[in-house]
Amino acid sequence: MPGTAPKLSIMNVGHHSTNTWVVSVGRSRLLADLGWWGHIGLLEADLKRKDIPLKEITHGFATHYHGDHAGAAQDLKNRGMKLIVTPEQLPHIEGLKRVAKPADHYTEISLHDNLVVPIAESRALLKSLGFDGAFVHTPGHSDDSISLVLDSGEAFTGDLTMPMMVGNEDAAVVERSWDLLREAGATQVYPGHGPVRPL
């Protein structure tokens, strides 16, 4: 039926200065970043307030495996979400366990039940979930950093350092990642921290 294609919507359900994006096309929903460890209760409350049923969030991914972006991954899995992981990220998941302190209330991420998707196959997977776009490997902040770029231009970039802000990072690696995002058609940056901005 013409004119009834579900529209893309993007909502932020993040806390404590870290963004957590619910990307929706109709009732197809994907979580881009997964929230702080120990904060699943806050995340659930926020979803409820925004009228987003948690059970509709069937899939999610972390832009990288730091506690504020992937800390609640297992809590979400335990509530029915499938975790999408790229091969670049696999060796980094266990690092979370090593840096988490007892007070963080981190739930360890199990490794046997995730959806491991090579970057080259991400477009087909996302299409099957109702989204037109692909993952891009964007190291710079961390080696396991990936971004999601939708065909409509929105790029979920996690903590990829802005070129002007490069400190300890390798500037050439950061620059290359931004180039890759532009080549993938990114026009709007939905970062892990701070407001949406044009690319």
Ligand SMILES: [Zn+2]
């Ligand atoms: Zn980070």
